[in-house]
Amino acid sequence: MGWRRGQSYSQDLRExxxxxxxxGMAVAEAAALFRVSVSYIYKVRLRRRRTGETTARLQRCHLVRKLSVHHEVISAEVAARPDLTxxxxxxxxxxxxxxxxxxGGLWNTLGRLGLTLKKTRHAAEQERADVAAARDAWRQQQPTLNPARLVFIDETWATTNRARERFCRGSPISRRRWEDGRGAC
Known part of the structure; x- marks a missing residue:
C-alpha cells in the first residue's frame, strides 16, 4: 500500500x-471521544477564533507547477544549447x-521533460569500423612494445570532470561537435 495524503475531517465531525x-468538555477527553488528535482541536479552535472559519480548507496538492507553462521554451533552449549548466x-x-x-526546481523540471544527465562519456568514433580496426591493431602490437622505452604519465591529480554533462538522452557527442559548440541534439 502506497502513501496517501490524509483526508479532511467531515464538517459534521468538526461541528x-x-x-x-x-x-466545557476537556480537550483531551474530546480528542479521545471523537478519535481526533489534541493538536487538531487546538488548531481548529484557533482558526475559528482568528478567522471565524470552521470548514475544511482546500488542500493545496493540486497546484500548477511554476515552470509547467515554460516546458516548451526550456526544451527548445536545452536542444539549442545542450551544454548549459x-x-x-x-x-x-x-x-x-x-x-x-x-x-532544484529546474533539476526536477528537466527530469520531467526527460532531459537527464549524460551518464557516460562515450566517443561516437568508437562505433566506427576504422577506429575499431585501429584499436585491435594497437592491442595486437602491445606485447611487442619495449617496457624500457615506455613513459608513464601519472594522471592521479588530473581533473577529468570538466566536461559539460547535459545532453539529449542516448546521444553521444563527438569531439568536433563539442568544439564547434553544436552539442548532440
Whole structure:
C-alpha cells in the first residue's frame, strides 16, 4: 500500500468536536471521544477564533507547477544549447522570461521533460569500423612494445570532470561537435 495524503475531517465531525469543547468538555477527553488528535482541536479552535472559519480548507496538492507553462521554451533552449549548466539555464529563464526558480526546481523540471544527465562519456568514433580496426591493431602490437622505452604519465591529480554533462538522452557527442559548440541534439 502506497502513501496517501490524509483526508479532511467531515464538517459534521468538526461541528460535534467544537460543540463538545465549547460545552466545557476537556480537550483531551474530546480528542479521545471523537478519535481526533489534541493538536487538531487546538488548531481548529484557533482558526475559528482568528478567522471565524470552521470548514475544511482546500488542500493545496493540486497546484500548477511554476515552470509547467515554460516546458516548451526550456526544451527548445536545452536542444539549442545542450551544454548549459543549471545555473546558466536558471539565469536565462530569469533574463528572457522573468521567471525565478531554484536550481532544484529546474533539476526536477528537466527530469520531467526527460532531459537527464549524460551518464557516460562515450566517443561516437568508437562505433566506427576504422577506429575499431585501429584499436585491435594497437592491442595486437602491445606485447611487442619495449617496457624500457615506455613513459608513464601519472594522471592521479588530473581533473577529468570538466566536461559539460547535459545532453539529449542516448546521444553521444563527438569531439568536433563539442568544439564547434553544436552539442548532440
Amino acid at each position: 460535534r468536536v467544537l460543540a463538545a469543547v465549547d460545552s 543549471l545555473a546558466e539555464l536558471r539565469a536565462w529563464l530569469s533574463e528572457e522570461h522573468s521567471v525565478t526558480t531554484s536550481v
